[in-house]
Amino acid sequence: xxxxxxxxxxIAGGFALLIFGADYLVRGASSLAKKLGLSPLFIGLTxxxxxxxxxxxxxxxxxxFRGSNEIAIGNILGSNIFNLFFILGIAAVIYPxxxxxxxxxxxxxxxxxxxxxxxxLANDVMLSGLNQxxxxxxxxxxxxxxxxxxxxxxxxxxxxxxxMSDEVKTYGILSSVLMIFGGFGGLVFGGNxxxxxxxxxxxxxxxxxxxIGLTxxxxxxxxxxLATSAVAAYRKNSDIAVGNVIGSNIFNxxxILGLSSVIKPIVFxxxxxxxxxxxxxxxLIVFPYLYMGRKHVLERWQGASLIGMYIVYVVYLIIRG
Numbered sequence: 604x605x606x607x608x609x610x611x612x613x614i615a616g617g618f619a620l621l622i623f624g625a626d627y628l629v630r631g632a633s634s635l636a637k638k639l640g641l642s643p644l645f646i647g648l649t650x651x652x653x654x655x656x657x658x659x660x661x662x663x664x665x666x667x668f669r670g671s672n673e674i675a676i677g678n679i680l681g682s683n684i685f686n687l688f689f690i691l692g693i694a695a696v697i698y699p700x701x702x703x704x705x706x707x708x709x710x711x712x713x714x715x716x717x718x719x720x721x722x723x724l725a726n727d728v729m730l731s732g733l734n735q736x737x738x739x740x741x742x743x744x745x746x747x748x749x750x751x752x753x754x755x756x757x758x759x760x761x762x763x764x765x766x767m768s769d770e771v772k773t774y775g776i777l778s779s780v781l782m783i784f785g786g787f788g789g790l791v792f793g794g795n796x797x798x799x800x801x802x803x804x805x806x807x808x809x810x811x812x813x814x815i816g817l818t819x820x821x822x823x824x825x826x827x828x829l830a831t832s833a834v835a836a837y838r839k840n841s842d843i844a845v846g847n848v849i850g851s852n853i854f855n856x857x858x859i860l861g862l863s864s865v866i867k868p869i870v871f872x873x874x875x876x877x878x879x880x881x882x883x884x885x886x887l888i889v890f891p892y893l894y895m896g897r898k899h900v901l902e903r904w905q906g907a908s909l910i911g912m913y914i915v916y917v918v919y920l921i922i923r924g
Contacts, residue, residue, distance in 0.1 A: 607807050613800025618823045620793025621658040626827065628654045628786030631779040634772065654786075656854045658824035661794030663863040666816075671802060672870040677816020678824060679860050680878040683718075683852045684817075685825045687885045688913035693829065694836035694844045695906025701841045702899050710849045711889060713753060717856040718883045720749060725871040725879075736871040738864040746861030753853055797823065817878060817920055852886075881916060885909075 632654055659682050666675040694700050724742040727733040774782065797820065805815045828851050835843035863869060892905045 606803065610800045610803035610807055613796050614804065614819065614823070617793045617795075617797025617800055618826065620789045621661070621797065621824060622826055622830075624657065624786040624789025624791075624793060626786070626830075627782045627789065628657065630772070631774065631782030631786065634774045634779050634782075653850075653854055653858075654827070656828075656851045656859065657787075657790050658794065658827060659855055660859045660862070661790045662798055662820060662824055663859050664866060665794050665798040667863040667867045667869065669798065669802070670867070671798065671812055673812035673872065674798065674801060674816040674820060675860075675863055675869050676871060676875050677813045677878075678820050679855045680875060680882060681817035681821025682825045682828075683855055684878065684882050684885060684916065685821055685913065686828055686848045686852055687882065687889075688909045688916070690825065690829050690832050691845070691848050691889075691901070692906040692909030692913065694832045694848075695901040696903050696910070697833060697836040698839055699897070699903060700836060700844055700901040700906075702845055702893055702901065703842070704899065706845055706849065707890070707893060707899065709756070710846070710853075711886065713756075714849050714852045715883065715886050717749070717853050718879060718886065720746065721856050721860065722876070722879050722883075726873070726876070727871075728873060729876075736873060738860065738869040738871055740865050740868060743861045743864030743868075746857045747865070750854070750857035750861060753857060813872070813875065814920060814923075818917065885912070 659678055662678050663675050666672075666678065691700070721738075723730065724745060725736055725738050727736040729736075801815050801820050802812065804810075804819070805812045828847055832844045832847050835841075835847065860869075888909075889901075892901060893899050895905070896902050
């Protein structure tokens with residue numbers, strides 16, 4: 604029991620530091636971005652998406668160094684599935700989310716490409732007949748190359764039409780910088796504590812690291828995305844709500860998995876392909892949803908159905924063990 608309490612406390616403390624860090628970093632970065640006059644969609648796809656994805660990045664870096672491959676892969680796939688089904692669903696339930704044409708025909712396909720590229724690079728056993736599947740350093744560089752292409756695209760929409768919400772509070776330059784550095788500090792310490800607690804909890808419960816990564820760690824590191832998209836939907840800022848989810852999913856695969864595998868090659872277990880299929884199918888579901896009812900709008904009933912799909916997925920994970 605003391606070991607369980609210690610592991611649970613480490614996870615809770617790690618989550619708290621991650622959320623604190625991400626919140627401060629996003630507030631500082633968004634303040635600077637507003638002063639620069641950048642578009643809301645650009646903010647959602649880059650600064651907010653990157654800031655809210657930092658917990659996943661820090662957790663993955665520590666997991667890679669420790670050789671916890673299942674947590675590294677499970678954290679990213681689980682976070683993306685949570686983003687797509689639960690967070691986007693919550694945002695639509697709070698207020699119907701209008702989706703731009705550019706998001707439908709450019710950003711969403713880019714997120715589908717991210718899943719497809721990851722599937723190809725990770726499945727050495729299935730596609731090449733090798734004895735072990737691994738995301739190598741070369742694979743990581745390929746993922747990062749796609750990430751650079753995505754950044755190049757986002758810079759093209761940086762000055763597009765649209766005003767940043769007045770709800771974004773601005774701070775002085777020194778205050779913003781201190782918030783950014785303080786946020787990074789919280790992320791680093793929180794990520795280290797969280798990974799240690801997650802590994803300990805998996806051993807105590809006799810559960811696989813994959814299950815812990817896909818559920819507890821993935822949901823915990825996605826809390827900043829949940830808070831950001833929920834608040835954006837409440838304030839009727841669809842660009843931030845949608846851009847945060849799609850941008851985070853692209854960041855998670857191309858940048859975070861790419862960086863993690865460059866640091867240390869990640870062993871990929873074929874059982875994780877099921878989660879990859881679910882992520883791909885979930886992303887594809889968004890397309891017909893945007894043409895049912897009001898065109899280019901995710902309505903409340905559609906958001907509720909996405910949440911229902913996520914609950915079914917979690918039940919499946921628990922049964923799978």
